Amino acid sequence: MLGVIVTIACLVAALWGVNLQQIQESFRQANYWTLPVMLGLLFLFFWLKAYRWRMLLEPVRKLKISEVAPAMMIGFMGNNILPAHLGEFLRVYVLGRQFQIPKTTVLSTVVLERLFDIVAILCYLWCGIYFAPGLSKDYQTASLFLAGIMPVIILVLAAYLIWTEAVIRLFQKLFSLIPFLPEKLTHLVLEMMRAGAEGMASMKSGRLAFGIIWTSFAQWFVNGLSILVALWSFQIEITPLAAFVVLGVTAFGVTVPATPGFFGVVQFCFKISLQPFGVPEAKAFAASIYYHLVQYIPVTLVGLYYSNRTGLKLSDAEREAEKELEDLEGQDGEH
Template structure:
């Protein structure tokens, strides 16, 4: 419990720093004027495009899960939406744990294995964000040393993670033996069996990386997802009195989403807004207009999927207590066989939900 409060405190502190950096020097009445003068009808196509991107995310996750279980997209889509709702209302991207938790309850898929696929998703997302930054460079050069530093660190982290995952997927038994060796020497006896069980299931979740065709499909789908999200940025921009190139929005998208990998308060407060305002300001957009745009964009990304996630949560009778348990990692303890859904709280009754 204390660790949960500590994590929340750290996230809130980081968000507060980003908010202070974002609002420093802004004339808030000008931001309010920008919000009042916006043409909010442009949010309708932006939200529609975003949900197309969420459907593409569902298809990508289905592709990663196929070595373990084929799940119809209409059943998988609500699980994805509930997970993104969890990211929006809990700190530290706890919605990823929630997504794995709900998938176990609904489809009897091991949490450890599904978490491996979710981590792979995040790695590919990070790599595509970096790709967007590098593609945009000839048309919208990086305007500050801080952003350059973020790109360099992000490149090292995501490329390093991808190399490790490729290696594990290529020779899973060798890495499992290595895990057993370290576990026997470093982990207390009572924890060895759960650690090894988690490792086996996590390695199983990387099976999709063993296929060249699978890798290509995952990468291309990731590019499509983030291009669609940049189109959303463009639609929201049309509601405001400024214009930057699509490449500048790609750069903003990349930098903002790299920043949201940092711990923050729920809903990426601050870590989304601060970098977004900073990037647009450095490209000549009035800071007050940039702030009004970024706040509107953030709301348009946060509110629709959060409301839909709550709707699906009610449909499957998922309680907030269940979400809190999943967000705290309480669902990670699984028996060796896939009957883990039997441990689920009775409130869900293992009911399937359809989109």
């Protein structure tokens, strides 16, 4: 229910005060010849993700990109159609079952992915806010605050890796103070945190650590380019640094509890992040729909294709993901 409320509220906020005829005109005047470029960037983005995941898994088992990609795409498809980001557990289930890798080990690599994503996205967001021309000094002040909290985040991550259980208990208490937070989402976050500390083996290798770091920054740079191309498709001529601002706001925006697919949330994030650059709201909304659908439709279709190949029925996807979460919680209780 909370996800539905958040989605509706974001969609209303994104459309508030926007002329619907101007949105229609923006779609009519858009340049859709950029679609092949968008799809190419999307392919590169997920290729880099699969390459990084292969490196994270290498200390446990050496796999090819073609072997990890199906489970990864099934997981992202799950995030598009299942509630509470259950796609993360769906990819754990698929890869663990296919290659007989312990589920907690697979989950730990997924958590490390998210940690490196956070660092990379924060860096791009800071660069966008601080260096983008035309922004007021208030935004530069905000960027300095962002730069200041990054070391704090790194220290929190270090504490999490050293004193895992204590940090998890702290977050559990914090979550209990938020009555409207879905219990399923709380369990998901806590279990991912618990598993993440177990996946640091890949970071003991200098080669793997370097590869994981550069691919983390490279993939989000590619995603920022995709946003920039979507904006240019709707005649929104802005600096590439503005795309990094949209990237950062949107990437963190989709972490809030919402309906699967993040519709409404993405549109609201585009609106608020492009306002300081003087972008017309109708064009920002139209560009967000274009970007969102180019991301959503291919990922969902590819994930459905791989789920069919692996014998995972769509009707069973949510049940398997929830069962995986329950199994992981049961394993933790045994410890």
